[in-house]
Amino acid sequence: MEFSFTDHQEEFKASAREFAQLKLNDAVAERDKDNEFSRSGWNACAEFGLQGILVPEEYGGLGLDALYYAAIMEGIGAGCKDNGLVFSVNAHVLTCIIPVLLHGSAELKDAYLPGLVSGELIAANAMTEADSGSDVYTLRTTAHRENDHYLINGSKTFVTNAPVADAFIVYAATKKGGGFFGLSCFLVESNSPGLMVGEKIEKMGLRTSPMSELGFNNCRIPAANLIGEEGAGGILFSSSMxxxxxxxxxxxxxxxxxxxSDCVHYAHTRKTGSQAIGSHQSISHKLAEMKVRLESSRLSLYKAAWLKTMKKPAALETSLAKLTVSESYIENCRDAMQIYGGYGYMVEYELERELRDALASSLYSGTSEIQKNIISSLLQ
Ligand SMILES: Cc1cc2nc3c(=O)[nH]c(=O)nc-3n(C[C@H](O)[C@H](O)[C@H](O)COP(=O)(O)OP(=O)(O)OC[C@H]3O[C@@H](n4cnc5c(N)ncnc54)[C@H](O)[C@@H]3O)c2cc1C
Structure with missing residues (x-):
């Protein structure tokens, strides 16, 4: 077993951190307040190569694997305080680029991957509907083939990136009754006739990542924009999940x-009476627990990334990683706030924003309860 990144991966991770510190942290508090997405930050990420980490060089990407992705994105998270922007990039790559790259036709890849990698195009993944969230496969949006095009009807909600997106990955039922084997996956351009993009939805956290609803009223798209086979939507969705x-x-x-790191520094320098707060066991144990959660999260996520790199089955390990990291991240944000006392609650210290951003992680990509359902179902 190998428990370390290669020197090359470490170099990428360090330069990602430096890049994020220098280029992505301008006016984050103001943009959070105003619900504002940073297009210049998005372009800078693309110039650095983030959108193309997993994409082959022939489409303008870096042609790297999931372990590099984990290392580089960990570096980005260490340096970047704009969690919303990073969340938008991740949604674009993992739920939009991935299905096109792995299942799209040669024509779709040639037409869209270069723009999705260069930063020119922004994509959004549209699965959730008002009446189907955790139970995704009961969705009601339909797609009906007529000659050389499909007509899509229905609606989607909670679509990350929708207000700024050029292309949508849309899942719809092509067989009566839908279900896992009745779904298909489509690429829908934002200027397609019959597509309506709703107003920005205001969120508690990740406010710099824009979100809205979508409506499809006989939305007409070319049949060539079907990704994979008709009826393969369920398989494509679980693969991108x-x-x-x-x-x-x-x-x-x-x-x-x-x-x-911030908490360790604070615990050593903040004094109550003549004593640093870190000398209280209640505080030092919190630091120890934060470290335990961080290292357990790393092991879990790196294992999932290694399995994806090795092209091995990873349904169990990816759910374990999602559950472990999200719950640990939330718990660590809460501990950090407690260590900072009243200061932690004040906007100026930027912890309350981190906690608001963190809380979403146990909801998107399947809630913690759904991850537990998946994990327990795979134990039988
Ligand atoms: C920040 C953010 C970004 C998102 N981005 C996107 C996006 O880009 N595209 C997209 O399609 N969707 C997106 N979503 C939607 C997200 O995937 C859903 O919110 C999530 O799957 C839960 O669905 P729901 O909100 O309808 O909750 P529900 O399914 O109504 O669940 C409500 C509660 O019941 C629990 N529950 C439901 N069913 C079960 C069960 N079988 N067993 C145990 N507990 C259960 C849930 O865990 C939850 O606690 C996003 C959500 C958030 C918060």
């Missing part, structure tokens, strides 16, 4: 590392 669950929380490892 495996990538997402395994890797979307890699930046949170960096955030947890950054929080812990």
């Amino acid at each position: 495996e990538w997402e669950r395994g890797l979307i929380l890699a930046p949170c490892l960096g955030s947890m590392d950054r929080l812990l």
